[in-house]
Amino acid sequence: MANTRDADTARRILEAARKVFLEKGMAGARMQEIADEAGINKAMLHYYFRSKEQLFRQVFEEALADMMPKVHAAVLQPMRIKDKLKTFVRVYFEQVRAHPVVPLFVLHELHRSGASLAEVFVEQMKQAVPRAPGLFPQILLDELRAAAARGEPGAHKPDHLLVSLMAMCVFPFVARPMICALMGMDEAAFERFLDERVSQVELFLDSVFPEER
Amino acid sequence: MANTRDADTARRILEAARKVFLEKGMAGARMQEIADEAGINKAMLHYYFRSKEQLFRQVFEEALADMMPKVHAAVLQPMRIKDKLKTFVRVYFEQVRAHPVVPLFVLHELHRSGASLAEVFVEQMKQAVPRAPGLFPQILLDELRAAAARGEPGAHKPDHLLVSLMAMCVFPFVARPMICALMGMDEAAFERFLDERVSQVELFLDSVFPEER
DNA sequence: GTCTATATCGGGATAGAC
DNA sequence: GTCTATCCCGATATAGAC
Known part of the structure; x- marks a missing residue:
């Protein structure tokens, strides 16, 4: 039916737009290239999404919605802080590796937009896990502060x-070239370097949280 | 004299271009904005630098030449590896803090240019310290491997x-928003977070290189 | 919904007077 | 060397036929 066809076209456009925007950024992306990538023409882009700006927003x-929910979910599991951090590192790294160009894209756009995208960013994070008590960093920070009160991470x-x-997980992808x-x-x-990365970051956590005996 | 005036104008243009390019990137920058920032008109930009591309290259x-020489020099000092890494962290962090938007700019442009700027990048690094035995990472890596042979960093x-x-030093600036x-x-x-940063990274090094006694 | 054709504008680059 | 005026292309966006 027509409806299916519409939704499908919108999807194709979004996939194409994602590919181009993530590679070139908002300023470097061309609507023509997105249209070519989607196998349609420019007019269709404006029919489905009113403007380049709106398409970009979407x-x-x-891009954030793809990566964050699993990280959020991982952080909500009940665990002692050290293991939770290891889980966080593993899941976060996996997510980034599955979408390796997202971080640089997000950081660049956050930078240039001067906090107008920051609101979108935070809002998107909140929606990642609807009934979570807070953003994942806040959850981890609270538990880390509790651990600090016990003198745990030195x-x-x-x-x-x-x-x-976060730096150790993300930086390799942001700075790859x-x-x-x-x-x-x-x-x-x-x-091969990436294959070893998680275990090397875990080593760091082991030295920060030495096993008491 | 005319010569002084020329050099001065070229400088003013470069300062303006630096400001705009670093903030918006190559694709987002506008020659008009650079001209306004420099207090001249667009034609002058093309008179001194042939094209936007050439101005950008410069x-x-x-941007690299400003940051790297001190880092290189620091790494050439004779020290045991642990202290050398601490020195590296201190100097590198200071340099980045003095030019906080350079890293994201460089990483974004390296990404989009797909290795054509990578050559410029490496060449610039080599010129940072003309007679150095290699790039600073190679120097550090060699010494770290020697230390590893002694079983030092576990x-x-x-x-x-x-x-x-590098991630711990640079990431705060790249991901600030x-x-x-x-x-x-x-x-x-x-x-305040930045003020504490170096000492916190040094803590990491202390745990990786425990003092033998 | 999808296309072609076109309006409109902005930006990089150049010509030419001074 | 510096300016004004202009060229010309490319990019977003829209009109209108089918």
């Missing part, structure tokens, strides 16, 4: 610890 | 360790 929101401060973990150039890695070497 | 190269692999250190949004920091809170 892509931006979906002199490591909760906010720095969390930022470091630079890392490869600086450290002389080719594609294959970099993939 | 800005890109200078199970931490040299390449992962180095990437983690995201971090502020997710963790509920305002400008002042984030600056």
Whole structure:
């Protein structure tokens, strides 16, 4: 029926738009290229989505929606903090690896938009897990502060610890070309590097949370 | 004299171009805005630099040239590896903090240019310290491998360790809007966070390289 | 809904006077 | 070397036929 066809076309457009926007960013993307990628013409883009801006918004929101729910869910599991952080690292890294260009895209657009996209960003995070008590960083921070009260992660401060973990997971994808150039890695070497990454970050957590005996 | 005036104008243009390119990226930047920022008109931009592309190249190269020499120099000092890494972290972080938007700019442009800028990037790094035995990551990696042969950083692999250190230094600047949004920091809170950052990364190094006694 | 044709505008680049 | 005026293309967006 017509309805199915419509929805399907909208999907095709969104897939194409996602591909182009994520690769080139809002400013670098061309509506023509999106149309070509979707196998239709420019007029259709404006028929389904009013403007480039609106199409971009949709892509931006979906890019976040793809990655965050599983991370949120992982953080809500009851566990002691050390294991929860390891779980967070594993799930977060997996999600990023499945969508490797999303982080740089999001960070670049957040930067240029000067906080107008930041609201969209936070809103999207809240919708990731509807009835969660807060954003995943807040949940982890609260538990880390409780652990800190028990003297657990030594002199490591909760906010720095969390930022470091995110950094270690995300940075390889954000900085891939630079890392490869600086450290002389080719594609294959970099993939092997990624294969080892989670266990190396877990090592970091082991040293921050030494097993008491 | 005329010569001074020329050089001065070229400088003014470069400063303006730097400001605009770093904020908006190559694709988002407008020659008109650069001209306004420099207090001249568009024609002058093309007179001094042939094209937007050439102007961009110059800005890109200078952005790297501003940051890297001190890092390179720091890494060449003779020290035991642990102290050298701490020095690296301190100097690298200081450099990035002095030019906080450079990393995201460089990473975004490296990504979109698909390795054509990577050559410029590597070339610029080599020129940072003319007679150095190699790029700073290679120097650190070599020493880390030697340390690894002595069993020093435990199970931490040299390449992962180095990437983690760079990540911990750079990520706060690359992800600033995201971090502020997710963790509920305002400008002042984030600056305090940055003030603590180096010492928190050093803590990480202390746990990776425990003092033998 | 989908296409072709076109309006409209903005941006990079150049010509030419001074 | 610096300006004004202009060229010309490309990009978003819309009109209108089918």
